Amino acid sequence: HNAKSSTSAMNRIHRLSLRGLSAAALLVGAASAATKEQFCSDLAPLEEHVVASSKAWNDSHNHTLSDSTSICSCVNDPNDERNENKFMVDCSLIDSYPVQPEPTVYFERVLFELKEGGEYSLMETSWGTNYNSFDQSHEISVTREEFYFEDGALAGCKANACTSCDICENKKSVAIDCSYVDAVFGETYGKVVKCDEDYERAYVNAFDFGVITGDGAALVAPPAVDAFSERDPETFCSNLSGLESHMNESFEKKMGKTFTSSYKCVCGELDDGMESFELDCGMEGADGHMTFLASEGMAFKLKGGRFEL
Numbered sequence: 001h002n003a004k005s006s007t008s009a010m011n012r013i014h015r016l017s018l019r020g021l022s023a024a025a026l027l028v029g030a031a032s033a034a035t036k037e038q039f040c041s042d043l044a045p046l047e048e049h050v051v052a053s054s055k056a057w058n059d060s061h062n063h064t065l066s067d068s069t070s071i072c073s074c075v076n077d078p079n080d081e082r083n084e085n086k087f088m089v090d091c092s093l094i095d096s097y098p099v100q101p102e103p104t105v106y107f108e109r110v111l112f113e114l115k116e117g118g119e120y121s122l123m124e125t126s127w128g129t130n131y132n133s134f135d136q137s138h139e140i141s142v143t144r145e146e147f148y149f150e151d152g153a154l155a156g157c158k159a160n161a162c163t164s165c166d167i168c169e170n171k172k173s174v175a176i177d178c179s180y181v182d183a184v185f186g187e188t189y190g191k192v193v194k195c196d197e198d199y200e201r202a203y204v205n206a207f208d209f210g211v212i213t214g215d216g217a218a219l220v221a222p223p224a225v226d227a228f229s230e231r232d233p234e235t236f237c238s239n240l241s242g243l244e245s246h247m248n249e250s251f252e253k254k255m256g257k258t259f260t261s262s263y264k265c266v267c268g269e270l271d272d273g274m275e276s277f278e279l280d281c282g283m284e285g286a287d288g289h290m291t292f293l294a295s296e297g298m299a300f301k302l303k304g305g306r307f308e309l
Contacts, residue, residue: 237267
């Protein structure tokens with residue numbers, strides 16, 4: 001759980017242990033319905049739950065904590081800031097260990113969306129680790145796991161840098177395969193979590209948020225899409241330079257001024273009458289000392305006459 005910023009730390013990111021609570025995890029919740037403003041004005045119960053969950057997990061794994069604190073706040077969805085129907089709860093979790101010179105900084109996030117009927121629905125949760133950039137100029141958030149909900153029920157999950165993430169039959173726990181084979185020695189490393197281990201995901205997933213209302217607020221029409229979003233797949237895929245520039249700028253901003261990157265994006269096969277298509281962006285980067293390769297994939301699905309991410 002070393003959060004110090006270094007090349008070796010970043011290379012070991014996918015080896016961080018999976019976290020979770022047993023089926024008997026603490027479950028804290030609101031006593032009654034609250035408006036968004038009321039809920040966001042007092043996040044102490046959620047902060048206490050995150051800290052208690054962290055202590056329980058560390059105790060179960062024989063890790064000694066010297067201190068654990070959490071601070072939560074309500075913010076706009078950073079991926080859709082103009083959408084007034086959404087808001088996110090962003091929690092920091094700072095765990096200090098006697099064996100580490102610096103604390104480990106995690107984040108836990110919860111995304112809500114206002115629905116017809118005036119109540120907010122849980123849409124997505126995630127957790128990850130915060131690191132300092134290589135040049136120490138800013139902080140980098142690395143998402144470890146993401147969980148997607150429909151009507152408040154777990155409907156999908158993704159474990160970054162892992163082969164798979166699957167929902168178990170009980171619709172609460174998940175099975176994750178984070179194993180990998182060393183290309184040189186052929187040894188298998190990493191961790192595999194099976195359904196019988198009752199791996200219960202991010203700490204916030206075990207919190208009962210109760211009913212959060214919009215206090216009479218009406219649904220706001222999403223912001224008008226720009227011309228970039230209105231293109232058909234063929235036109236969109238014919239010129240991906242804008243996306244490539246965005247990827248380069250975003251990567252270099254996150255990693256620091258010493259890094260350079262070159263993204264090249266290409267769409268998969270496009271057919272008449274298709275209901276989905278994929279896009280892949282490959283990147284070659286360098287920091288003056290080493291060269292590295294990476295890729296990011298996106299999938300778009302036809303919904304209501306428009307392809308959505």
